[in-house]
Structures are given as structure tokens and as C-alpha cells.
């Protein structure tokens with residue numbers, strides 16, 4: 001929250017507070033002059049000149065109030081939009097290094113909710129928290145001082161009622177509402193995560209118990225969200241009652257106190273309505289305080305969740321003093337041990353593996369032997385706990401991350417396919433590839449039919465669901481082949497293919513001049529161009 005407030009501190013926010021205060025004061029002055037004008041007119045002055053200054057005042061304050069309000073809104077929105085842009089940029093800057101390894105434990109919907117809903121909630125910090133609080137102090141203070149010039153006793157009452165309405169009532173409401181705000185933030189996030197999980201895994205969910213369990217979970221999240229909203233509505237009702245009642249008390253007190261002076265002949269009658277209506281108008285200074293206190297809990301919770309996300313430690317970090325990228329593309333794992341956070345046993349222990357420049361190596365081994373982990377280490381999605389991984393003789397940890405990832409293309413076992421077109425998915429591999437390049441690589445990986453049916457610019461469905469698992473794997477392979485990387489890391493690219501297609505893909509890779517490290521369960525399908533490394537044999541026995 002402190003970090004958030006530091007982001008909005010500055011002359012623009014101060015200007016918004018001053019303009020907001022002027023709006024309130026113009027409103028109060030408009031009521032006061034109108035009151036004086038009516039009283040003055042009722043006294044039937046012999047000449048209109050007596051009323052002229054009051055008529056001018058009413059016009060002036062009426063017009064200025066609208067103009068100043070407009071200016072205040074412009075400045076407030078400007079500060080808000082700048083804030084949101086900065087928070088989003090900072091959050092994405094912090095999130096990017098977390099991907100992919102440090103985000104594997106995060107639910108996608110939860111991430112989406114934090115990046116979208118929580119950041120949206122932070123927008124309110126300027127318009128609903130900082131500016132209304134500043135206006136309450138500045139405009140409230142000026143109104144009390146001006147009232148004191150007419151009636152010090154009324155000023156004391158006004159100050160006390162402003163504190164009641166601006167501090168005591170909202171503080172009590174906020175205290176009661178804090179739990180509700182937290183519950184609402186949690187319920188929103190759970191609902192987003194559950195909905196996204198449900199949509200993503202719809203086929204699995206339906207094939208289980210027809211979706212009954214998933215719908216029950218979703219229903220429970222909805223109930224929690226509804227309950228949180230009901231609690232918030234109850235609080236709003238009570239605070240609305242106070243907001244309407246307290247200014248009425250102020251009006252009556254002002255009429256009584258100033259009226260006593262008028263009756264005693266010590267105060268001009270013109271000031272009676274002026275002061276009473278001015279006092280009524282002054283309560284607008286704290287009109288935003290109730291909302292400010294009630295949103296403060298939600299904003300604090302959202303800021304905390306955004307901060308916590310940004311403070312996660314990335315699985316790999318940029319080197320302080322990066323070395324230039326080496327010329328060669330030989331890949332070596334030397335005495336590598338990798339243990340996943342929280343895992344009982346290491347996935348890899350003291351592994352040595354050398355893949356020479358241009359060599360074709362196939363990793364085989366039982367499920368869970370650590371084949372995919374080798375690829376994750378090679379692309380520096382993770383760092384080894386012991387040993388080192390080198391490219392062209394240089395430790396990957398000493399090379400710039402972007403550089404490593406431009407030299408090694410990784411087609412994961414369950415590749416990410418964006419809900420865009422075939423072309424957008426392929427251009428993730430090489431952004432400047434022409435349509436002809438894309439068609440050629442699709443033919444190479446046996447996706448010519450898909451390209452013909454779907455079209456290069458046809459939608460592949462959410463997460464590529466209009467493609468079969470084998471087609472998605474070949475799309476990822478095509479993406480890797482298209483890239484300018486000189487090392488291809490391919491995780492079971494032939495897993496879902498029929499034998500003829502698998503053989504043609506392996507032949508294509510065997511002919512590729514680049515270094516290829518391939519994970520496969522089917523060592524028998526490989527010809528003499530491939531060196532097979534069995535991880536079960538390569539990794540020393542686990543302790």
C-alpha cells in the first residue's frame with residue numbers, strides 16, 4: 001500500500017485535491033449566497049444594487065463549481081490512468097522473469113484475476129481514496145475557518161460533525177467491512193479461477209460425474225461472493241443513514257446558534273440562512289470519505305496480492321555480468337543434480353551428457369526418469385542445484401537469458417498453443433516469417449491438410465482445441481523448426497503420430513543441420529543418425 005501511495009504522490013494529485021476542494025467550497029458558497037439573497041430579497045431593499053453582489057455571487061459560484069469539477073475529474077483520471085499504466089508495466093516486468101518455471105504452481109485464473117481485477121481495484125486509490133481524503137481535510141478545514149468568522153460556536157459544531165461523518169462513521173463501517181472486503185476479493189479470485197479451470201478442463205470434468213462436482217464448487221464460490229456482497233450492502237445502508245442525518249443536525253445547530261445572535265441583534269439576519277446553508281454545503285467535503293474508508297480495505301488487499309505476486313522469486317535470474325554468446329552450439333550437462341521445490345527426491349542426480357555441435361541425440365528412459373527436466377535445464381527454465389549446463393563451453397548462468405532462448409528452441413511435451421491463428425502461433429518461432437515460409441514448414445511436419453482446411457489465418461480454437469493432440473505437437477515442432485535457434489530441444493514430438501508420420505518427422509530432424517536433443521519413448525524408430533542416451537542408465541542410482 002505504501003508503495004502504491006508513493007506512486008500517486010506528486011503535483012498532479014495535489015492539483016486534483018485543490019480542484020476538488022474548490023468544487024466543494026464553490027458549492028457551499030453557492031448555497032450561502034443563495035440563502036443570503038433570498039433573505040435580502042425578503043427584506044425588500046429600496047434598491048436592487050444591494051442585492052447585485054449576491055446575484056453575481058450566485059452566478060459566479062454556480063458556473064465555477066461546474067468548471068472546477070470538470071477540471072478536477074480530468075486531472076484525477078489523468079493521475080489514475082498513469083498509475084494503472086505504471087502498475088501494469090511493473091507487474092508484467094516482475095512476472096516475465098517468473099515464467100515459465102516459477103509460475104507452474106500458480107492457477108491460471110488466479111493469475112488472471114490478480115493481473116486484471118486486482119489492478120483494476122487499485123485504480124480507485126486516486127479517485128476514491130487519496131483525493132477524497134485530501135478534499136475532506138482541505139475543504140473541511142477552510143469551511144470551518146470561514147464559518148468561525150461568522151459564528152465560532154457554529155464552527156466548533158461543524159468541525160465536530162465533519163469529524164463524525166468523515167472519520168468516526170466511516171472508520172467504524174470500514175472496521176466492520178474489512179473482513180467483507182477481504183472475503184469479496186478472495187471470492188472474486190476463486191470464482192475466476194474455478195470458472196477458468198472448469199472451461200479449460202470441460203471435457204475431463206464432464207466425463208467424470210457430468211460436471212456435478214465442478215458445478216458444486218462453482219456454486220459455493222458464488223454463494224461466498226453473494227454473502228460478501230450482502231454484507232457490504234448492509235454496511236452501505238447504515239452509512240447512508242448517517243450521511244443523510246448528520247448534515248441535518250448541522251443545519252439545525254447552525255440555525256439555532258446563528259439565530260440566537262440574530263435575535264440578540266449581534267448578527268445580521270442576512271447571515272442566518274447564509275451560514276446555515278453554507279454549513280449544509282460544507283458537508284460535501286466529507287461526501288467521499290465513507291467510500292474512501294470502505295474501499296481502503298479492498299485496495300489494501302488488492303495491493304497486497306499484487307505485491308505478493310511481484311515478489312515471488314524467479315526460478316532463474318539474469319547474470320549480473322553477462323558473457324557474449326558463444327559461437328558453438330555444443331550442449332553439455334556436467335554432474336547435474338536437479339531437485340524440484342518440495343520434492344522428496346531429486347529428478348536428476350549427477351547427470352553427465354554431451355551433445356556435440358550438429359549432433360542428433362535422443363533421450364530415452366522410463367516415465368519420470370527426468371528427460372523433460374534435461375530439456376528444461378538446457379533452455380534455462382531452471383538452474384541445476386549442482387553441476388552446470390554449458391552452451392559452446394560457457395555456463396548458461398553467465399549468458400543473457402534472451403540470448404540463451406534465442407539459441408535454443410524448445411517444443412514442450414504439452415505445448416502452449418495460443419487461441420489465435422496458425423500463422424500467429426507459428427510466428428512465435430520467427431516473427432518475420434513470410435506466409436510461404438509458414439506453408440513450407442507446415443508441409444514439412446505433415447500439417448499441409450490442416451493448413452488447407454483451416455487456412456493459415458484460420459482460428460485454431462482456445463488453446464488450440466480445434467487441433468488434435470498430434471497436430472498441436474507438430475505445430476510446436478514447426479514453430480521450433482521455423483526459429484533461428486541452432487539447438488532444437490524437442491519433447492516427444494512424435495508421441496501422437498502414426499508410425500509413417502513419426503518416421504517422416506524423425507527423417508526431417510535427422511536431415512536438419514542443427515543440434516537436436518530429442519525426448520522419445522520409441523528408441524526403436526531411430527536410425528543410425530541418432531545417438532540414443534538412456535537416462536535410466538546415465539543417471540547414477542538415487543539415494
Ligand SMILES: Nc1ncnc2c1ncn2[C@@H]1O[C@H](COP(=O)(O)OP(=O)(O)OP(=O)(O)O)[C@@H](O)[C@H]1O
Pocket residue numbers: 104340341343347365366367368369370371372373374413
Ligand atoms: N514442476 C515440477 N515440480 C515438481 N516435480 C516435478 C516437476 N516436473 C517434474 N517433476 C518430477 O521430476 C521427475 C522427472 O520428471 P520429468 O518430467 O523430467 O520426467 P520424464 O522422464 O520427462 O517423464 P515422462 O516420460 O513421463 O514425460 C518426476 O518425478 C516428476 O514428478
